[in-house]
Amino acid sequence: MxxxxxxxxxxxxxxxxxxxxxxxxxxxxxxxxxxxxxxxxxxxxxxxxxxxxxxVAPVVPGAEQRPGITVPLPPPPAPNPALQPSPRLDLRKWREEEDEAMNSYGWVDRKKGIVRIPVDRAMDLIAQKGLPTK
Missing domain, CATH: 1.20.5 (Single alpha-helices involved in coiled-coils or other helix-helix interfaces)
Known part of the structure; x- marks a missing residue:
């Protein structure tokens, strides 16, 4: 204190x-x-x-016992395991394909006249023209 x-x-x-x-x-x-x-x-x-x-029904001796809820068995496993043998190579390949698609010109739908342009070019066009307003 x-x-x-x-x-x-x-x-x-x-x-x-x-x-x-x-x-x-x-x-x-x-x-x-x-x-x-x-x-x-x-x-x-x-x-x-x-x-x-x-x-819960009482158990009667000598009476036929019915099974309760039957649960289906899970499907058997596939004969060969579905493994990804080289995930690093697959990821590298996927990234290269994505980079190619994002940095090059190409047709999305030739009949409708829809093309794909690089992301940098699309950003430049938006910066020049601006986005549409309501």
Missing amino acids: RKAEQGMDPNVDYLRQLGYEARDVSLNALGKWLIALGVFIGGTALVTYGIFKLF
Whole structure:
């Protein structure tokens, strides 16, 4: 505790002024709450057990047992594993094809007159003409 010469009065309860609780938890109320919680959990367990018994048919000795839900078996695996033998080479080839498509001229649809132009050229055209407005 700080001394009085540091500006704090030892006779003043500063914590109570700040809003701290001045008393402990009521054990009586805590006990009642725990008992109510136990009764609630027990009641829920009984209701759940009753619902379970309602929906599950009893087993009769000597009666034919039907299977429940049948789950289809997964398809058999392919005879040869479908592996990618050289993923780095495949990725390099794909990137080269993409770069070629993005940096060259070509026909998209010759009948409709649609062509592909390099991205840099398309950006220059947009910078010159601008984008259409509403």
